[in-house]
Amino acid sequence: MTAAAECFSAIHQGNVCASGISLLPKTKGQIFTNAVMLAVFVELIGVLGLVFSIMALNLHGLM
Amino acid sequence: MLVEPSSLAVLGGAIALGGGLLGSSIGIATAASAGAATMSEDRGQFRNVIILASLPMTQTFYGLIVMIIMLVLRCSLSG
Numbered sequence: 001m002t003a004a005a006e007c008f009s010a011i012h013q014g015n016v017c018a019s020g021i022s023l024l025p026k027t028k029g030q031i032f033t034n035a036v037m038l039a040v041f042v043e044l045i046g047v048l049g050l051v052f053s054i055m056a057l058n059l060h061g062l063m
Numbered sequence: 064m065l066v067e068p069s070s071l072a073v074l075g076g077a078i079a080l081g082g083g084l085l086g087s088s089i090g091i092a093t094a095a096s097a098g099a100a101t102m103s104e105d106r107g108q109f110r111n112v113i114i115l116a117s118l119p120m121t122q123t124f125y126g127l128i129v130m131i132i133m134l135v136l137r138c139s140l141s142g
Contacts, residue, residue, distance in 0.1 A: 002129050003079045004082060005082075006079070006082050006083040006086055006125055007085050007086035008086065010083065010087045010090040010122035010123075011089045012090075014091060014094045014119045017090070017093075017094040017116060017118050018094045018096070018097035020115055021097040021101050021111075021115050022101060024101050024105065024111055024112065029107075032114075032115070035115060036114070036118070039115070039118050043118070043122075046083075046125050049125065050125045050128060053129050054132065062136050062139060
């Protein structure tokens, strides 16, 4: 589950970053901060995968 | 026992790291191919392109953290 969460999260974060990069020359770099903020939202899914993996290991009494 | 629990733990950690690597490679490829088109238009955006294209790399480190945790925890498994 962690593998699937991080795989799809990274793929779609790449799509978001590609959209932000393609708009950089049109806006003279003004969209850079907004693009990073939108990419961090997708990053949140990867962090949730990590947190839920550690929580599942805790529930099985392994940590 | 046919399959040891510690070997299953190592396999789970390896799958977690592999998922992170697969997604990061596809994401960085998508972002960097858009970055090449941007760099041809405006050369001054090199720093922003590098930072945005390396953002999907952080998912790999989460997979690495999960793999390290499972490699440490396999010593506590019986078998």
